[in-house]
Amino acid sequence: MINFSADDTYLNDIEELGYTVIPNAINEELIIDLMADCYRINPQFSLAGIGRLNNLQIDDTIRKDKTFWFDGTSQAQLTYQATMESIRTTLNRTFFMGLFDYECHYAKYTEGDFYKKHVDAFKGRSNRVFTSVLYLNTPAQGGELVVYKTKSKEIEIIIKPQAGTLVLFESERFVHEVLPAIDNRYSIAGWFRKNASISGIIDPPR
Template sequence: MSTILSSNVYLNDLETYGYTITPDALNNELINDLITDCHRTALYFSAAKIGRLNDLQIDQTIRKDKTFWLDGSSQAQLTYQAIMESIKTTLNRQFFTGLFDYECHYAKYTQGDFYKKHLDAFKGRSNRVFTTVLYLNSPKRGGELVIYKPKSKQIEVVIKPVAGTLVMFESERFAHEVLPAIDERFSIAGWFRKNTSISGVIDPPR
């Protein structure tokens, strides 16, 4: 499988810090295939939304990126999804998290695009457990990911986008933002999820 990701490193980091940053997590061939596939789907990108289900809405005062949800329509997507499935199994064995799904989309930030500080999950109200970001290119300027200390305005870490770097963090614990892009920035944003279906109410995928 097209990965050199060391489970010992990212598991130790997740357990100790709640987040992990892995440069060169996937090999260059797969990264190239993914960025090519990302460009292939360019016509199908749409303005990113906030909220879930009936509350989904476009609010470009909060985020201005464009997204395309991976649908398994290329070998590159299938390979990436298989890798994340393997990571999901490892996370379940290590942390007993009950993860059952991984969802992800391509994200494109052009000049001036941003995503203001937010949480991907609210405690007790979301099925998202771990957030992932895989960078597909290396913009020289802008588009940094800022992760904040839990329940704080203080910055924990600022991550410059570099192709092949995989970032993973606890969705409920860390607020984060994407600073305005100057050069185009491409990535795959994803979430490992648990099943929160109860009393006949089906847990939605997004």
């Protein structure tokens, strides 16, 4: 399992590029457990929406993936969240980001599913600071993550799903998309968040 404090390469990538790609970040045993958890809750996956809270909408012309938000009902989920908590602590210690918490969901893409170009946070209007994507399986074809250069239509990087690979990038900075899946693609999408609370009320997740 990745130890940021023992390998500055990934922290340097974040500082210089705004993103990093970490192969084999999560051990195989946990990946297996997380996949088993996906199979367990498969009937509970639902069409993903766009927006948050009262503004949440379903629009399958923009995205067609299915999601299940972590609910803490399995040891695999708790172990993964503990791992991401360790990463949150390291990011705060290194970059003084003031990251407050972490939220995440399973994402399932079946044949033909996609997510068109979007950003995970609009500048000054979101509490999402850093996006994470962990791949749980290795599809033979399709489902690549395409990240675009800042304020450009040029491609920065194309990432092929590979079980155990963790991707981190600045939520406000990078437009990205998921190309149509051909084989089933399972992942965990998550966000390290700052607390945008007002009058002592903690900003809600999602």
